[in-house]
Amino acid sequence: MRDPFSPFTYDLSDRVVLVTGASSGLGARMAKVLATHGAKVALAARRVDRLAQLQRDIEDHGGTAFAVNLDVASEEQTIAAYDAVEAALGPVNTVIANAGIARDLKRATDNPPEDFDTTYAVNLRGVFLTAREGAKRMMAAGSKQSEHGRIVLISSITSFDISPHSTFYSATKAGVSQMGRVLAYDWARMGINVNMIAPGYIQTEINDGLFETDYGRSMLAKWPRRRVIDADALDSTVLFLCSDHSRQITGTVTTVDDGQSLS
Known part of the structure; x- marks a missing residue:
């Protein structure tokens, strides 16, 4: 049990963290934050040129990082990536499954299968x-x-909140949240915590230009605080869920959306 009089800090020096989708946006941000708090970070994505620059940035700030090519849809590449990370940094004890895409943003009847x-x-x-x-x-x-x-696992508020013209994205993110709860149950006695973060809309590459459109401006207008979330919004939640402080938390979905889903 933690001493209630001791400082509450995040020392992740015993963590080897694999972050997927690390070449931009939330993945790159999370990798930097984890490395700053002592974690050895494996940067996984398909755009290896971007990973190389991110690795240099982390190392220039005194952190430890290793870039690895990974298409998360491939089981063969996934196994190979873990093998490479383990050889370079040691066994992975922390995973952030962040890689994701959005292909719809139009009516389902207009989207090809x-x-x-x-x-x-x-x-x-x-x-x-x-x-x-x-x-x-x-x-x-x-x-x-x-x-x-x-x-x-990185889910989304679209997993439970209606976001027009995002049928594919919303359905897969809802699947992520429920799958994570089942995995948390299945692995609970194996010493593995599985938790989900459901972010709201953050200005990243995946929604680049959205809030300059009429549709995007209408979204902003209905949100209670009428703003997009800052890039650092997930930092504290990620650190907590990756740390020993979250030992007794598993199967949860934490919403970080600045109240966007209240509308």
Whole structure:
């Protein structure tokens, strides 16, 4: 039990964290924040040129990072990525399954089925493959005894809040939240915590230009605070869920949306 009089700090120096979708946006931000707090961070994405720059940025600030090419929809690449990270940094004990795409933003009747297949492959299958392989590695490394395993799945407020013209994205994110709850139950006695973060709208590459459109401006107008979330909004939640302080929290969905879903 933690001493109630001791400072509440995040020392992640014993963490080897794999972050998918790390080449931009939320993934890059989370990787930097985790490295700043001592974690060894594996940067996984398809755009390896961007990962190389991110690795240099982290190392220039005294952190430890390793870039690895990964298409999360491929089981073969997922296994190979974990092998490479383990060889470079040691066994992965923390995973942030962040990789995601949005292919719709128009009526479902106007979307080809191929866009659904692509969205599903990355947003749901990719999250499953990332989490499953991570859990296998954690169990092999003794997570049942250490209770040290942490898996964070990035969902979205669209998983429960109606966002017009986002059928594919919303459905896959709802799947992420429910899948995470089931995985949390299945792995609870194996010392692995599985939690989800459901962010609201943050200005990132995935929604670039959206809030300059009539549709985007109408979204802003209905939100209680009429603003997009700042890039640092998830920092404290990510640090907490990856740390030992979250030892007794699993199967939760934490909404971080500045009240956007209240509208």
